[in-house]
Amino acid sequence: MLPVRTQLPQAVGIAYSLKMDKKDACVVTYTGDGGTSEGDFHAALNFSAVTEAPVVFICRNNGWAISTHISEQFRSDGIVVRGRAYGIRSIRVDGNDVLAVYSAIHAAREMAISEQRPVLVEALSYRVGHHSTSDDSTKYRPVDEIVYWKMERNPVNRFRKWVERNGWWSEEKESELRNSVKKQLLQAIQVAEQTEKPPLEDLFSDVYDIRPPNLREQEKQLRETIYRHPQDYPSHVPL
Ligand SMILES: Cc1ncc(C[n+]2csc(CCOP(=O)(O)OP(=O)(O)O)c2C)c(N)n1
Incomplete structure (x- = not known):
């Protein structure tokens, strides 16, 4: 088993060493909402705040830690308030809005490097897929909910609409690309199938x-x- 979120304190340690070496850089590290329920998350946040380590914590709050809904994980207003409680500048962003995520992360990175301190970004989203291949998420949440997020709140469709409205993409270009990618994939599958498989050992x-x-x-x-x-x-x- 890979233990979740042990990388957060390590990221802070690396950020602190960048600071000591006066590097013009920061560390970016990621966690899901589930990871914020681990002690390591809290140790990392506090450690980064007091050492003023240039680290950007990106938390993708997608509502579910495998089958545990966020209402069963915490009673705070999401993750952003936790950053603030540790004295860390914290930004909440619509995680399904590509442009908003880009500008939030851009600003966070600038801040972490120029002000030499940690920044937390909470991106609000939803996990439409199962957690893993061994998970069947319809066992613990309504299918309607999944379909709603997949269809109505789909970040890819949303971004595509924006790109199309700017005249940079169209239905024709989309189907051309899809057809060519499909061909490449089929070829790659054929090559993979013909390749000798690794031995059992x-x-x-x-x-x-x-x-x-x-x-x-x-x-x-x-x-x-x-x-x-x-x-x-x-x-x-x-x-
Ligand atoms: C220390 C530790 N405890 C429990 C687990 C089992 N586990 C694997 S992933 C996961 C939930 C992670 O939640 P989140 O980061 O929100 O991921 P998502 O469900 O959004 O994919 C848990 C509890 C683990 N890997 N490590």
Whole structure:
């Protein structure tokens, strides 16, 4: 398992070292709303505030931490007030408005570097997809809600409308691009399918120099299973 948000205190440490080296730069680090419920988030914010580290915290508040809705995570007014509570300049922006996000991040970066201090940006959005391939988000939220955000509040459609209204894009250009990307994708899939697959052993050999007993046991079990059910194992993957 990858522990969420352990990178935040590390980002502050790196930002502090940039400051000590008088570099004309800042660190940008990201978290979801779920990550802000971790202790590391609070340690990082406080540490950055007192050291005046040039770091931009970008929090994508999309309403859900896997299946946990924000109302079950905190009772504060989102994330932006938490930054302010730690004495950090904090900006809330409509995360589904590309141009607004661009200008907020631009301003945050300028501020972090020129004023040598942390800035937090909370981008309000919604996660229309599942959290991961093992997640089925229709189990914990209404399908109507997902469809509403996907169709009515879609940031890509919104940006596209703006680009089209400026005469930089059109329906024809869109379908031309889609067709050409589709062709490229189909070609890439064909190439990938013809490429020799990595051997089974690679599943177990790419992390440890010396394989621990539990991995050796897993490999043994897998090989035995394949031996017993060869019809269920793809013939083009070397054993
Ligand atoms: C320290 C730790 N606790 C729990 C988990 C399990 N976990 C993985 S992702 C996640 C939620 C993350 O929420 P968010 O950052 O809002 O992501 P989103 O659901 O928007 O994709 C949790 C609890 C983890 N990876 N690490």
